[in-house]
Amino acid sequence: MTDNKQPAGSSFWNDTGKTGITSWIFSTDHKRIGLLYFYSTFGFFLVGVLLGLLLRIELMAPGRTIMGAQTYNALFTVHGVVMIFLFIIPGFQGSFGNLVMPIQIGARDVSFPRLNLFSWWLYMGGAAIILTSLFTGGGPPDTGWTFYVPFSARTGTNVSLAVLGVFVVGFSSILTGLNFVTTIHRLRAEGMTWGRLPLFVWSLYATAWVQILATPILAITLVLVMAERLLGTGLFDPSKGGDPLMYQHLFWIYSHPAVYIMILPAMGVISDVIPVFSRKPIFGYKFIAFSSLAIAAFGSLVWGHHMFVSGMSDTAILVFSFLTFIVAIPSAIKVFNWVSTLYKGSISLEAPMLFALSFILLFSIGGLSGLILGAAATDVHVHDTHFVVGHFHYVIFGGSGFAFFAAMHYWLPKFYGRRYAEKPALIAWALMFTGFNIMYFTMQVLGMKGMPRRYYDYLPEFANLNLLATVGSWILAAGMVIMLVNLFRGLWWGVPFEGNPWGGATLEWSIPTPPPTENFVEEPTVTHGPYDFKGTGKP
């Protein structure tokens, strides 16, 4: 990361006079920590992508294609664990939250810079433990990323170590959350009222609360799984009086809110990108801001919809189903407001905007298919089929993933002072969007036809659609390769990126590119809202 091709002039890359590797991994500067998080989480994303491609190749044809059942079980488990716990949960908060949030609120850093660095180290420690679990003991875990008992308590694979790694990563997530809540409360610049916070900051704020309030439940649940395996406590084991359903409750009390840790910051990115590229103030600022909090609040009450066929009472199913439909309301509020922002806007279809627009479409498809799963009667039909896999990837990959790509194209040039080429970015986006829909829409159709998830083999009647989905995965991957080559080549060797080329009105566009270590030469005083575009350069 010590690159000589950075533009001359003083910035956080060089103005402390330190450029060696230790100046990065022991830095307390939020921008350096943000880039550390970005490269580590995104590295794991690429690992997860490779595993996903292997899974699709196995499913290309019925029967054994390239791997047997046990390898397939291990691969989809590791794909899930890596993507969820090592990429998308820490990814947004850690990388773009750290890079952008302190600047957007007019602060020089987060409230606890050393704790921030410690969070990254914890994350790396947890990741190292998870990686170790793959190559030691009984081999990689084969339980699925949910670690469901009783199987996770009995399988001979290396579940205990993997669970310990997730526990450590969870601790890192908690510390980031409390750091961000404190920062947003305490370090806003003069004039940066709650009503002037960029919507990305609002979404990070809601997310941070979910991290603080939900993650401890995951921690205790994972400790209990380890105790179950190592000591034989039997708290989830029916033969010792325990109840496996209690594991599922505790696990989803965290893991359902956790999907909002994944999607809320993504919604924040979209809320920041759409007004900038529509040249229009955001429509319904307050509604978008409060819908983030509403999603965080209601999202904590719907975990039971993962357990409709697990043996809960009918009353519980009814209540959880009803609450699930309530969460759809704040999500829909956001979608309507984004679309209203576009209306009569002066839309420029640059790369960040294309990713943001496809977010709206893909997230809506994912959200609506979620309602099919949220209604108990239809859920019984499609539970544990490829429909769930398709739904989940529409929300988390088509939603959060595409928003992550939007954020990469929108904000990374700001921190590098160089930018990517526009045309390859558009080609990459088109390929990814096409491949994505071919792959995951086909999965939803397959699920409707009854193909179960988590099997390496299937009935011959599903062969054609599976082949189609696998071809889709290759188109998606090809687009991603073009995107990455173009983006990173641009960031290191591309044309200079200076001033405020997008015409954004949030504070990060008012400071030098790349930003200096302390962000602001003088303490800023905020006099206008985050989407007040008068006088930001572009007409």
Place this chain on the structure above:
Amino acid sequence: MSHAAHKDYAGAKLGMWLFLFTELLLFGGLFLLYAVYFKRYPHEFAAGGKQLDWAMGTANTAILLTSSLCAAIAVTAVQRCELRRAVWLIGGTIFCAAGFMVIKYVEWSTKIGHGIYPGSAHLKEGPLGESIFFSLYFMTTGIHGLHVLIGGALLAIIALKVRSGEVTGENYVLLENGALYWHLVDLIWIFIFPLYYLIL
């Protein structure tokens, strides 16, 4: 501003309170399991609770309350710049923590000596609910004991910092946060004690 950030007492305390919430929720998971299994096995829980030594539980409650009192007075002492007294008071808290752990050790080893521990042959032969009760007992008091050790270590570090002059009458947020953590450890025990020793 970076200067101001280092002196942001309200921010430091806000962060600590948020952290305490996460600790409460961590134990919340265990209390949730207690509630569910208590409803399922009320008689076995009662039988299990009667096997715990209420005298030792009471002694430990008294010890922890005293330790919390010492920690609270230590904060006041530092505010009045009576640093020597503060160090002694923190020492009192740590001494109480050690006493708590000794009693806990005696309790645990007696139980284990009787063949009562998670996954033991003795519990396997008994009723299911009793095995669940003792598994929960060992998990909850074990994790709480771990917090006592962490809290004691934290306070020991803070006592050294009071002596070395890093924590003073003007700059005592570290001690305040350490005492807050200690009160949390105390508070959780205040819930564990009746649930396991008294009401059953």
